[in-house]
Amino acid sequence: xxxxxxxxxxxxxxxxxxxxxxxxxxxxxxxxxxxxxxxxxxxxxxxxxxxxxxxxxxxxxxxxxxxxxxxxxxxxxxxxxxxxxxxxxxxxxxxxxxxxxxxxxxxxxxxxxxxxxxxxxxxxxxxxxxxxxxxxxxxxxxxxxxxxxxxxxxxxxxxxxxxxxxxxxxxxxxxxxxxxxxxxxxxxxxxxxxxxxxxxxxxxxxxxxxxxxxxxxxxxxxxxxxxxxxxxxxxxxxxxxxxxxxxxxxxxxxxxxxxxxxxxxxxxxxxxxxxxxxxxxxxxxxxxxxxxxxxxxxxxxxxxxxxxxxxxxxxxxxxxxxxxxxxxxxxxxxxxxxxxxxxxxxxxxxxxxxxxxxxxxxxxxxxxxxxxxxxxxxxxxxxxxxxxxxx
Amino acid sequence: xxxxxxxxxxxxxxxxxxxxxxxxxxxxxxxxxxxxxxxxxxxxxxxxxxxxxxxxxxxxxxxxxxxxxxxxxxxxxxxxxxxxxxxxxxxxxxxxxxxxxxxxxxxxxxxxxxxxxxxxxxxxxxxxxxxxxxxxxxxxxxxxxxxxxxxxxxxxxxxxxxxxxxxxxxxxxxxxxxxxxxxxxxxxxxxxxxxxxxxxxxxxxxxxxxxxxxxxxxxxxxxxxxxxxxxxxxxxxxxxxxxxxxxxxxxxxxxxxxxxxxxxxxxxxxxxxxxxxxxxxxxxxxxxxxxxxxxxxxxxxxxxxxxxxxxxxxxxxxxxxxxxxxxxxxxxxxxxxxxxxxxxxxxxxxxxxxxxxxxxxxxxxxxxxxxxxxxxxxxxxxxxxxxxxxx
Numbered sequence: 001x002x003x004x005x006x007x008x009x010x011x012x013x014x015x016x017x018x019x020x021x022x023x024x025x026x027x028x029x030x031x032x033x034x035x036x037x038x039x040x041x042x043x044x045x046x047x048x049x050x051x052x053x054x055x056x057x058x059x060x061x062x063x064x065x066x067x068x069x070x071x072x073x074x075x076x077x078x079x080x081x082x083x084x085x086x087x088x089x090x091x092x093x094x095x096x097x098x099x100x101x102x103x104x105x106x107x108x109x110x111x112x113x114x115x116x117x118x119x120x121x122x123x124x125x126x127x128x129x130x131x132x133x134x135x136x137x138x139x140x141x142x143x144x145x146x147x148x149x150x151x152x153x154x155x156x157x158x159x160x161x162x163x164x165x166x167x168x169x170x171x172x173x174x175x176x177x178x179x180x181x182x183x184x185x186x187x188x189x190x191x192x193x194x195x196x197x198x199x200x201x202x203x204x205x206x207x208x209x210x211x212x213x214x215x216x217x218x219x220x221x222x223x224x225x226x227x228x229x230x231x232x233x234x235x236x237x238x239x240x241x242x243x244x245x246x247x248x249x250x251x252x253x254x255x256x257x258x259x260x261x262x263x264x265x266x267x268x269x270x271x272x273x274x275x276x277x278x279x280x281x282x283x284x285x286x287x288x289x290x291x292x293x294x295x296x297x298x299x300x301x302x303x304x305x306x307x308x309x310x311x312x313x314x315x316x317x318x319x320x321x322x323x324x325x326x327x328x329x330x331x332x333x334x335x336x337x338x339x340x341x342x343x344x345x346x347x348x349x350x351x352x353x354x355x356x357x358x359x360x361x362x363x364x365x366x367x368x369x370x371x372x373x374x375x376x377x378x379x380x381x382x383x384x385x386x387x388x389x390x391x
Numbered sequence: 392x393x394x395x396x397x398x399x400x401x402x403x404x405x406x407x408x409x410x411x412x413x414x415x416x417x418x419x420x421x422x423x424x425x426x427x428x429x430x431x432x433x434x435x436x437x438x439x440x441x442x443x444x445x446x447x448x449x450x451x452x453x454x455x456x457x458x459x460x461x462x463x464x465x466x467x468x469x470x471x472x473x474x475x476x477x478x479x480x481x482x483x484x485x486x487x488x489x490x491x492x493x494x495x496x497x498x499x500x501x502x503x504x505x506x507x508x509x510x511x512x513x514x515x516x517x518x519x520x521x522x523x524x525x526x527x528x529x530x531x532x533x534x535x536x537x538x539x540x541x542x543x544x545x546x547x548x549x550x551x552x553x554x555x556x557x558x559x560x561x562x563x564x565x566x567x568x569x570x571x572x573x574x575x576x577x578x579x580x581x582x583x584x585x586x587x588x589x590x591x592x593x594x595x596x597x598x599x600x601x602x603x604x605x606x607x608x609x610x611x612x613x614x615x616x617x618x619x620x621x622x623x624x625x626x627x628x629x630x631x632x633x634x635x636x637x638x639x640x641x642x643x644x645x646x647x648x649x650x651x652x653x654x655x656x657x658x659x660x661x662x663x664x665x666x667x668x669x670x671x672x673x674x675x676x677x678x679x680x681x682x683x684x685x686x687x688x689x690x691x692x693x694x695x696x697x698x699x700x701x702x703x704x705x706x707x708x709x710x711x712x713x714x715x716x717x718x719x720x721x722x723x724x725x726x727x728x729x730x731x732x733x734x735x736x737x738x739x740x741x742x743x744x745x746x747x748x749x750x751x752x753x754x755x756x757x758x759x760x761x762x763x764x765x766x767x768x769x770x771x772x773x774x775x776x777x778x779x780x781x782x
Contacts, residue, residue: 025682033689040693040714047706054705069560095567098737114559126566129732130725131577132703134566138525142562146532149560153539156559160546162503169505170542171557174455174535177507178524181481183514188702191517196696203692207685298684299411299593306589306691307426310582315518316430316574319438325430339516343484346515351483 011226011234019238027242029208034246035253037200038193042258045189050136052080056100058091059084061110065152069122072148073104078140095127102126102137114152139186146172182346192315193260194345195338197250199309202280202334205243206305209284210297212239213375220382228376232285232368239281240274247273255345263348272344272353275360276337282367283333289371289378304332314338336360392612397620401598405624409601412594416628419590420583420636427582428644431575436522440468442486444477447496455508455534459490464526481511488512488523500538568733576646576732581700581724583636584662588720589691591629591666592673596683598625599674606768614765618758622667629663630656637731650730654739658730661743662723665750669719671757675764693718700724722746 019026055073059066073079082100085091094100105123113120122145126137153171158164183190212235216223223231251269254260262269287301310316311325312334318326329335336356343350350356392400405412441459445452459465468486471477480486491509493499499506508531512523539557546553569576598621602609609617637655641648670687677683696702697715704715715721722742729736736742 025685029685029689037692041696043714044696044702044707044711046708046711050703050706052705096735096737119559119561121561121563123563123565126564127568127733129568129577129728130701130703131569131572131574132701132706134569134572135521135525138564138572139521139528141564142525142528142532145560145562146528149558152559153557157543157557160543160548166503169500169503170539172535173500173505173539173542173557174531175505175507176528176531177509178527179509179511180514180520180524181511183517183520186514186517186520188517191515196692200692203689207688210681295680295684298681298688302688303422306586306688307423310427311430315516317436317516317519319440320433320436321430322432325432328426342515347513349482 008230008234011231012237015235015238019242023211026208026211029204030239030242031204031246031249033204033207034197034200034250037204038197038250038253038258041193041196041200042189042254045192046258048187048189049185050132050188051077053078053102053133053136054082054100055079056091056094056103057081057084058086058088058103058105060108061106063111065111065114066106069106069145069148070104072144076140076144078136095125101128101133114156117156189258190260190346191342193254193258194342195309195312195314197254198247198276198334198338198341201243201246201250201277202305202308204246205239205277205280206284206287206301207298209239209281210288210294210301212236212285213288213371214291214294214297216375217378217382220379221386223379224383228372228379229368232372232375236281236285236368239284240277243277243281244270244274247277260345262345264344264350268344268350268353269341271357272337272340272350275357275364276333276341279333279337279360279364279367282364282371286367286371286374289374308332308334309338311335312338314342333360333363392609392616394616394620394623397609397612397617398623401621401624404598404601405594405628409597412597413628415590415593415597416625417590417632417635419593420587420632421639423586424579424583424636424639424644427579428575428640431573431578432644434571434573434575436518436574437463438466439464439488439519439523440486441465442469442471442477442480442489443467444471444474444489444491446494447492449497451497451500451538452492455492456490458530458534462526462530464522481513484513487516487519488527490527500542503542575644577728578701579644579646580637580640580728580731581695581698583640584724584727585691585695585698585720587629587633587636588662588666588694589687590632591625591663592670592687592690593684594628595625595667595670596674596677596687597680599671600677600680600683603675603764606765607772610765610769614758614762618754618761622671622754625670626660626663626667629667630660633659633663640731647732649732649734650736651734654736655727655730657743658723658726658739658746661746661750662719665719665746665753668750668753668757672753672760675757675760694720695724697721698724700728719746719749 057070059070074081083094085094091103095103103125105125107121110120124141126134128134150168150172154164154168157167157170162170180186255262284301288297291297291300311329311332313329318329321329336359340350340353340356443456445456460467469480471480477489477491481489489511493506496506510527512520514520536558540553543553543557566572602621637648640646673686674683677686697711697718698720699715704712707715722745726736726739726742
């Protein structure tokens with residue numbers, strides 16, 4: 001039979017033909033979906049940092065000293081003073097309605113207390129359940145108040161006949177210089193886009209690859225006599241190539257359009273990309289080999305894939321996870337890829353590149369073996385029932 | 392058959408013939424709450440590995456180190472003796488942050504000059520960077536004020552007075568609602584609501600697609616009986632699943648349940664209504680369940696990211712903001728969190744109305760599509776029946 005002599009090359013060709021001529025949706029999903037995601041997420045994080053947080057001022061002191069403090073908030077791009085209120089009720093009302101998310105309260109006798117050498121308190125109330133705002137406020141408010149306080153302390157110590165620089169040193173003897181490595185501007189798009197890109201890619205692969213084996217069980221005699229590994233390899237290669245195209249396009253878009261830095265070398269990026277896509281394609285193939293029909297092939301893997309991104313340690317770090325989460329996270333290919341990819345892009349290197357690449361290839365190969373085994377068994381069974389039916 | 396029979400028929404399909412549907416409806420968000428409740432069970436980030444390079448080795452520098460040892464935010468990974476060693480720890484990510492105390496630290500301060508501490512933090516993961524930034528500021532500030540205070544005491548001031556002199560303005564932070572900045576409280580509800588949406592989509596999708604595949608079956612039943620009989624069970628189950636999800640999150644993971652039950656129920660009911668209607672429209676457009684699943688799963692990620700649940704709408708640019716208005720989740724997830732965590736949501740009424748109108752429009756569209764497809768199919772049938780007669 002001509003079919004039984006089908007070479008690996010022919011299987012690859014016929015799979016490509018199926019994708020391009022019969023089911024172009026696969027191409028759209030594999031390449032188009034990651035691009036669409038990259039576009040969308042690039043846009044959403046375009047602002048990069050949370051700024052202009054609606055701020056409310058309740059100044060019970062109304063002196064030049066309190067105005068100076070308000071000015072420091074007005075000067076910071078993090079805050080946008082939306083209103084000044086004159087009573088506690090108005091303040092609570094504004095916070096309650098969400099007009100302002102943070103309130104700066106300056107107590108009465110603020111200036112007087114400072115002049116008398118008592119210390120005075122600024123009360124900051126953060127009123128939001130969204131941690132994005134809380135973190136942005138916490139990171140900046142201490143600095144603003146401390147700088148202001150040190151300035152005032154300096155003046156009051158000058159009164160104790162210290163020279164201005166001495167006075168500043170006594171008021172703030174220890175200063176903090178923070179160096180934020182790899183992402184000094186705290187850019188949210190640098191932080192999120194590489195991982196979301198790779199997550200989009202994995203979702204796209206899983207949505208597209210459901211057809212790979214599941215549809216073959218309905219026409220199993222077509223594959224009679226061909227070695228199973230070459231069937232699976234031949235069907236898998238086109239998916240792998242196309243998903244690499246998707247990977248590279250996403251990367252280029254992130255770098256060119258959304259200013260994600262690319263400090264690592266291209267070889268390493270392609271290495272982690274190919275290892276990851278290989279692993280995910282084999283996950284998809286495995287699911288496609290065990291399920292009863294295509295609907296299951298597309299729905300079942302989602303249990304595994306949808307929570308993967310958040311369990312990967314990409315945002316919520318593995319060091320903060322409990323044992324269960326660490327265990328689950330260790331079973332997900334994206335755990336070995338997302339963080340490594342971001343390290344390569346932002347820091348230029350990743351200490352775990354080689355170990356992770358190796359693990360992903362091993363993981364993929366084990367699944368490849370299992371899928372072959374399953375396909376082989378099911379083919380045997382199906383052919384057997386076919387023969388019985390004929391008899 | 393009237394709507395009641397259709398409803399009973401639908402329930403039978405949902406629970407017995409295709410129990411996947413009931414699994415999706417109730418299982419998706421329950422599984423998400425369990426999974427992510429476990430993932431974020433540590434609530435806040437702690438034990439960030441820290442490397443310390445103390446070039447001073449005096450009593451003062453050791454007491455500063457003590458402050459870091461005492462903070463549960465950090466776990467000391469190593470004490471090193473050279474800059475290279477410190478860089479090495481950061482480079483290999485054995486430490487994610489470093490504190491470097493300069494030589495002459497103690498002497499500089501005692502001679503009345505100020506000295507600076509250099510902190511470095513790996514900025515690739517902003518959750519770690521933010522947490523380190525705010526805690527390191529706090530630790531250094533407290534330490535600096537205490538040290539400054541003891542310095543001024545030498546000029547003959549009382550200890551308390553001295554402290555007031557160096558820190559005339561102190562900051563008091565009050566974080567309403569999520570005062571421990573718990574990630575669990577921040578994140579899990581929204582993820583569960585996104586899963587609820589997926590559950591409803593997949594269940595209704597399965598129902599609509601199978602209905603359209605056997606469209607002739609209900610040809611004699613009035614349209615509004617079909618629509619209401621099919622719509623009600625999913626709408627109700629979606630709402631029920633929503634209530635279960637909230638109860639589970641409060642009981643199993645102690646997520647605050649501050650909002651009034653009525654407000655929550657109203658919002659949940661309307662959301663379930665809108666998503667059921669959305670799924671019926673989608674079910675009328677898609678040719679088969681595979682396409683439906685592919686679309687609805689691809690839809691899930693952008694819907695969540697654009698909902699403003701994590702990255703706030705406030706920080707989106709005009710285009711992203713416009714896109715975010717398309718997704719029903721935008722009017723739901725953030726509001727649910729506000730209600731649960733803070734007990735009130737400023738935009739509750741507006742969002743209920745918006746969801747209700749979107750849902751109604753979608754329901755009308757899906758009804759029209761059903762009428763169209765039913766007519767179309769019976770025309771086809773008639774033609775098929777007529778054509779043999781013509782011959």
